[in-house]
Amino acid sequence: MWTQRLNHHLRQTLARGRVAVSHPAGCPRIALYLFDPGVLEGPLSHEEAQAVVAEPAYWSFCWASGQVLAQWILDNPHWVAGKRVLDFGSGSGVVAVASALAGARQAIACDTDPAALDAARANAELNGVEIGLCDDWDNRPAGLDVVTAADVLYDPENRPLLGVFRESAGRVLLADSRMKVLGDDGYRKQTTIEARTWPDLHEFEEFNRVRIYLAGE
Incomplete structure (x- = not known):
């Protein structure tokens, strides 16, 4: 189906x-x-x-930052275990699926594209987990513990989201391959990991270096 x-x-x-x-x-x-x-x-x-x-x-496509953040969550499940997690701009849903696999109390894929929400739900079922769906950030549920986001800062108009995310949850996990400097002291870089979009789009090498940031505790 x-x-x-x-x-x-x-x-x-x-x-x-x-x-x-x-x-x-x-x-x-x-x-x-x-x-x-x-x-x-x-x-x-x-x-x-x-x-x-x-x-x-x-x-x-599963973008490099999504892969890196998903794997980092699987390797460090304590960041989401038992938490209510919303993945902003979820695309394929890979980060929401990873959060569910890592023991999140609830993992929610948030995307304005109905096709993306179908993909997220399909991919959750494929991996034997359940996730929630949210069709717009303004419709997000209350009581979020963690916000995750991967490669959502490519548009300068999205930069204010850095502050919005921090105000919306006690913890933010962010992965980005486009911005070398976030310009928000609330975020602390955790690591840099290399990955390629899957299937490979042969992007510039600089876009294959993904930085993971943490805001909150």
């Missing part, structure tokens, strides 16, 4: 697109329905390229 539904979403952008189950190299414990590059037997046509740029199916 999920394969057909996600394929339908993907084909709104790429007519020959389809998903397949794979394990991203940066967090191999988690299985995800992601874009299957095997369908691309040649370069994208002009029309396909335009459609991908206009309506990118972010959820169909």
Whole structure:
């Protein structure tokens, strides 16, 4: 059922697109329905390229920062265990799934894209866990203990989210490969880890170095 539904979403952008189950190299414990590059037997046509740029199916790729944050949570479950966790801009849902696997009291995937919420739910079922869904940050539930977010600062207009996240939960776990300096002293860098978007989009090497930050305790 999920394969057909996600394929339908993907084909709104790429007519020959389809998903397949794979394990991203940066967090191999988690299985995800992601874009299957095997369908691309040649370069994208002009029309396909335009459609991908206009309506990118972010959820169909597992970005480097998402992989790194998901694996870091699995390796350090005490940051989310027993907590109510919301993952902002969840895309494939990999971080929400990792939080559930790590013992979160509740893990919530938050994304404004209905296709992303379908992907998050499908990927949760694929990994044998349950997650909650939230279709907009303004509709988030009360009582959050932890906010997670990966690569959401690429747009300068999103920078104020750093303060918003800290005001919304006692702990924020943030992964980012775009900004070398956050400009918010409330966040402390924990580590830097290298990873590649899955399937690989051959991005610039600088975008493969992911920094993890912690705000709160």
